[in-house]
Amino acid sequence: SQQGEEDPQALSIQEGENATMNCSYKTSINNLQWYRQNSGRGLVHLILIRSNEREKHSGRLRVTLDTSKKSSSLLITASRAADTASYFCATDTGRRALTFGSGTRLQVQP
Amino acid sequence: GAGVSQSPRYKVAKRGQDVALRCDPISGHVSLFWYQQALGQGPEFLTYFQNEAQLDKSGLPSDRFFAERPEGSVSTLKIQRTQQEDSAVYLCASSLALSQNTEAFFGQGTRLTVV
Numbered sequence: 001s002q003q004g005e006e007d008p009q010a011l012s013i014q015e016g017e018n019a020t021m022n023c024s025y026k027t028s029i030n031n032l033q034w035y036r037q038n039s040g041r042g043l044v045h046l047i048l049i050r051s052n053e054r055e056k057h058s059g060r061l062r063v064t065l066d067t068s069k070k071s072s073s074l075l076i077t078a079s080r081a082a083d084t085a086s087y088f089c090a091t092d093t094g095r096r097a098l099t100f101g102s103g104t105r106l107q108v109q110p
Numbered sequence: 111g112a113g114v115s116q117s118p119r120y121k122v123a124k125r126g127q128d129v130a131l132r133c134d135p136i137s138g139h140v141s142l143f144w145y146q147q148a149l150g151q152g153p154e155f156l157t158y159f160q161n162e163a164q165l166d167k168s169g170l171p172s173d174r175f176f177a178e179r180p181e182g183s184v185s186t187l188k189i190q191r192t193q194q195e196d197s198a199v200y201l202c203a204s205s206l207a208l209s210q211n212t213e214a215f216f217g218q219g220t221r222l223t224v225v
Contacts, residue, residue: 033213033214035216040221041218041219042114042201042216042217042218042219043153043201043203043216044216045213045214045215045216048213088152088153090152095166096141096143096158096160096165096166097143097155097158097166097169098143098155098214099155100145100152100153100154101152102151102152103150103151103152
């Protein structure tokens with residue numbers, strides 16, 4: 001079973017716009033991670049936010065974490081066509097393996 | 111190589127056939143994970159190794175699935191008597207440290223189609 005649920009399931013935006021994806025999870029976590037997956041490829045790690053952190057930035061990415069609401073958001077600013085991919089949140093609950101959500105499919109129109 | 115390598119990239123198996131999927135993790139990575147990803151879904155955990163020890167196999171869907179990592183490096187996921195529901199992408203990931211808060215590096219996966 002999957003711990004996280006991403007929202008929305010699919011998102012289509014124009015190049016230059018911002019994209020926001022949300023993730024909700026069910027149990028306590030050590031950290032939450034976001035991954036990107038291009039069609040037919042493996043997952044690429046984007047960013048990790050620890051349970052005691054509230055916000056983290058990496059380039060055009062901004063991640064927030066609200067442990068009281070068991071939710072996280074990923075913001076991609078000034079999106080590019082190359083950002084088109086599926087984005088997954090994954091939680092580390094202390095059992096070593098990550099538990100993934102069902103993903104948001106982002107389409108950035110040039 | 112620099113990343114996690116999986117082979118084959120694609121495998122078509124007839125129902126009932128046995129298959130073996132290989133994963134070469136990043137050199138020196140202690141932890142190795144196998145995931146199963148159905149079409150349009152997120153990866154689902156299958157099993158985890160710390161060096162050669164299989165510490166968690168709670169995600170293996172049936173006793174037809176078997177994984178090993180005998181020397182703490184290369185790992186093989188074997189599926190016996192494949193069924194159509196086994197069709198999926200099988201992802202391998204490795205990470206360096208035993209501690210928490212480390213990222214996992216994924217291979218490109220093996221797409222298994224059972225016909």
